[in-house]
Amino acid sequence: MNCKGVIRELSNYIDGDLDPGLKTELERHLKHCEDCTMIVDQTKKSIEILCDSKPVELPSDVRLRLHAALRQKLGREPT
Numbered sequence: 662m663n664c665k666g667v668i669r670e671l672s673n674y675i676d677g678d679l680d681p682g683l684k685t686e687l688e689r690h691l692k693h694c695e696d697c698t699m700i701v702d703q704t705k706k707s708i709e710i711l712c713d714s715k716p717v718e719l720p721s722d723v724r725l726r727l728h729a730a731l732r733q734k735l736g737r738e739p740t
């Protein structure tokens with residue numbers, strides 16, 4: 662899995678909805694990619710603050726905005 666794949670699956674990963682095979686790939690990527698580790702950490706923290714640590718479904722507009730921001734962040738990256 663590459664950085665774009667991580668971003669694509671990020672919300673499912675954080676929600677715990679990710680397919681176990683994809684989750685393993687994603688976590689393998691995180692071990693050697695500081696950028697994605699930081700994005701995952703920051704996203705988890707933002708959601709915890711947003712939801713007051715309760716397991717709440719991320720509203721779709723928040724999810725869309727998050728994805729847009731992450732795409733922009735990674736937009737510079739060569740494919």
Ligand SMILES: [Zn+2]
Pocket residue numbers: 663664667690694695696697698
């Ligand atoms: Zn990455």
